[in-house]
Amino acid sequence: MQQTLSPQPNLLTHNTSNIQVIRRDGSTTLLNIAKIRSVVEWACEGKEVNPITLEAGLTTRLKNGVTTREIQDNLIDCALGMCSPSEPEWRYVAGRLHIWNLWKDVIVSRGYGYGDYAKTVRLQVEANQYDRQILTYSTEELSLAGTWINQEWDKDYDYAGAVLLTKRYLLPDELPQEAFLTCALLLASVEAPQQRLIVAQQFYEAIARRKISLATPILANLRIPNGSLSSCFITAIDDNLESIFGEITNTARISKNGGGVGVNVSRIRSTGSWVMGKKNASGGVVPWIKLLNDTAIAVNQGGRRAGAVTVGVDIWHLDVPEFLEMQTENGDQRRKAYDVFPQLVITDEFMRRVVAKQEWTLVDPYEVRTKLGIELATLWGEQFETAYRQIESELDQTITLYKKINARELFKEIMRSQVETGMPYLAFKDTINRANPNQHEGYIPGVNLCCESFSNVKPGVESHCCNLVSINLANTEETELPNICQLAVRILDNTIDLTNPPFAASKNHNDKYRTIGVGCMGLADWLAKRRLTYDHLSEISYLFEEFGYWCTHASMELAKERGAYSAFAGSEWSKGKLIGAKPLEWFLENARDQERWVNLSQDIQTHGIRNSHISAIAPNTSSSLVQGCTASVLPAYSKFFYDKWAKGAVPIAPPFLQDFFWFYPENKSLDQRKVVKAVATMQKWIDTGISMELLFNLNQGVYFPNEPERCLKAKDIYETLILAWESGCKAVYYIRTVQKDDFKESNDTCVACAN
Incomplete structure (x- = not known):
């Protein structure tokens, strides 16, 4: 309820009769208290705040020659200053006052609103x-x-x-x-x-x-001439100079247009390999990664921000140890790359050996290719395991350039880097490729910048290219979900025909696969409104069953209208398999509403499907602020906190904090195994990926209230990461940590990608 108004505020009794105010057009007038009160009441309307306290806070800031903008800015400062966990709605008052400024500025500039x-x-x-x-x-x-x-x-x-x-x-x-x-x-x-x-x-x-959020490249670039609308790109580099420099050029083109790019370098020969028949001549992958690093800095998206590049390498590559050290301070600075975002592409066989504490062999892709005829980077699953066992059987005979290392110790080095820097990202290659509907046309080498969007890549021929939107669950009711999903899919399919891909291989991919990524944000708000938690896996599963069904159904309906994507024949979709290339039997066992999945499978086999990949959940860190909801599908970092911006601290809080305070868990103190289990539950209904950050609080007693001296150990983080792999999560995005109750953030790359 709105608070009862107190007697007339100080603003009326303050001597303001002779104060001259400078308007936005430069003219002057006497201060009109009634106008200020009118704006204040307008800004506070419908919010649980007392407008009189805002008026009272302004009285000491009025002086002769004050501008209308200064008055408005002072009101904003007052509102922000009164914002608190008990009165979070002052941030909406400040937002309205900021919009009022915009309205007035536009009227002055162009003459009308x-x-x-x-x-x-x-x-x-x-x-x-x-x-x-x-x-x-x-x-x-x-x-x-x-x-x-x-x-x-x-x-x-x-x-x-x-x-x-x-x-x-x-x-x-x-x-x-x-x-x-x-x-x-x-x-x-x-x-x-x-x-x-x-x-x-x-x-x-x-x-x-604010039921559908357009990704930044669409919202920022669609209206301007020749804007690129795609958010996510992935390229792969072959082991030759033409491919290397060609993909560096393509990375520059992507960065120029504001996209985020993943570059897989696993085919490039390792340090100490042969060049032109001479052993020990190769400098390995790091010098080429450094060129990608410098490209990201140099091509700075029209001066708005530096480019954003994640570089992926497979876990068997001989240069993995140096790859893990390329962002440390010690060592040869000429072999450092501080501005890229490293990712490791990890196979099930490696993870099994980590669990069993067995040896792992790092090899040179060039030697394996030339001596055994195996292009290891293209293999996954049983094909990879067969080839890898063959390679290990040839050590010291055919294969001479290798290194043996304990898999568990290598994983510890990965974890150490993650806790210190937030990276590398982890992409579970076999899980990703098992769910690939286009296995008949190739393989997926790694993940994009935010770890949620990926599909087939062929160096120089096809580069993954994807457009994104997100459905705002905080503002969307269950009855609206079918229609909102249909609109989201239609928006993205139209975007494919409107965008201008920055180079030929990305256009080839767009035309062939018509990959899109409908995501979600505001899950924490959806749960809070229903007094649910992240432990309610059944309710979460059904929500995402609905989401997955209606997005897939919408793409099938578009295929009726516009035709299937050109690579549909021979795909897992064409065989009657559904989300994640899973057989219909899985849906009969796991879906709440089985019959509709049977009908959908039959319809897709009859009519095709318009988009090869349909759903992908991005991090939405920034765009969720515009949408007024919590980011992505993760819990809110905190119920209420101040984010440091260039012009000061800005209050951040979930939208329904006032009414559902106790139903917002704080991620900074939440057991991350709950997050992993929830994400794994959603992943079953998402055909591409989910941007899953994990946040570990390193302070004492946070996870162990009965043991105040105990803090999180490496073993706990290890078990959480193993759980992510075992549960079917496709990737791990950032690892973030809380130390001394201070949120330690890594760089916000998702601005360049999904947001």
């Missing part, structure tokens, strides 16, 4: 800020679309979301609803002419009401 969308489009096209594709629509159609705009939806943002939206995504002289409407119209522009306005309105309402 909302109300003439067709004129806005014309002006933005003339200024070369909007792509001329928007003129596919007539002036009459644009005017009609302008009537859909609901200015009230601008009031839904808290301060963090409002600032990120205006600073990162809006163009000059653009308002939020104009941005969302323009995106919706462009996304619908590939629809049939008689349908596109109907579809565009559905897109707009889902985006503007």
Whole structure:
């Protein structure tokens, strides 16, 4: 309930009669207390806050010559200062005041606010800020679309979301609803002419009401001329100079357009290998990784931020020990790469040997290729295990360049690096490829920058390319989920036809596989509203069964309308298998509603499916702030905390904290085995991957309340990582740690990818 108003605030009794205020257009006027009160009451409307306390906080900040912007900024500062775990809604008041600033600035700059969308489009096209594709629509159609705009939806943002939206995504002289409407119209522009306005309105309402979140490349680049819309890319490098420098160039092109890229280097010969017949001539993978590192820095996405590259190497590669050390401070600085994000691509055989404390052999791919005719990087599962046993049987006879190491000790080195730096990421290669619906066309070498999106890659021929959106579970009710899933899949399939892939191999992939990634955010909020926890695996499973079913069903329906993806014939989909290339029998045993899966399998075999990969859950660290929900599917780090931004500390809290405080577990003190089990439960219904961060609190007594002196040990982290592999998780993203109750964060790479 809103608090009862106290007697008239100090603002009325303060001597303000002679204060001159400078307006945004430069003119002056006498201070009008009524106007300030009107704005304050507007900003506080419907929130559990007392507007009088905000007015009272402003009185000491008024002076002659104050600008209207300064008054507004002071009100924002006051609201932020009053925000607390017991009164978290002040952050929404600050957000509304920030949006008010935006409205006024745009009115001063262009002479009007909302109300003439067709004129806005014309002006933005003339200024070369909007792509001329928007003129596919007539002036009459644009005017009609302008009537859909609901200015009230601008009031839904808290301060963090409002600032990120205006600073990162809006163009000059653009308002939020104009941005969302323009995106919706462009996304619908590939629809049939008689349908596109109907579809565009559905897109707009889902985006503007924050039920569907567009990934950063779509929201930021769709409106501008020649913008690239894809979030995630993966390339692989062959063991020759042409391939190496070709993929470095492609990495630069991806970075220029704001995408995140994964580069697999497992085929490149190791340190000490042969070059032009001379042994010990090769410098291994690290010098080439350093070039990728410097490319990411040099091609800085138009000055917005440095590029973001994850470099993957298979766990059997002879250079793995140096790969693990390339971000340490000691050693030869010429062989360091501090700005890439390392990932290790790990086989089941290695993990089995880790558990059994057996030996593991590191080998040179070039020697294995030339002497045994085996391209080890392309193999997984039983084929890999057979080839690997053959290689080990040839040691000291055919294979001379190798190193034996205890698998458990190597895994300890990996863990040590993860605790110190957050990385390397871990990609479980066999788990990923078993779930690959396109095994008939190749294999998946590793994961993307955020560990959730991946598919077949062929060096120089096909580079994984994927577009992403996320469904906001905090704002979406169960009855809405089928329709929202259908809209999300349609948005992404349309995006494939609108985007301009940055190089030929990515276009080939787009055209062949039509890979998309519909994800989720706000699971912690969905659970809190229902008074559930991350232990409620049955409820989580059914939610994601619904999500997986309706996304897959939507892609099947699109195949009826537009045709199946071109590599469908021979795929696991074509054989009647469903999500994760699992046989129908699995769904009959595990699904709550079995009959619909039987029908879906039959429909896909009859009509095909439009997209080879459909669902992928990204980290959404930044975009979740704009969406006003918790990030991705993980618990909130804390119920309430301040994030340090350039202009000071900003309060961050889940959306339903006021009503469901006790149902938000804090990830900073939550047993991560619960997180792993929950993610593994979701993964069964997600056909690509889930960006799973693990957060370990290293302080005493956090996980062991009855043993106040006990803290987390390496054995506990080890067992959690083993559980992730055994439970069917496809990858482990960052390992983060809490030390002395201080959140130790690694770099936020997901801004360049999904967000």
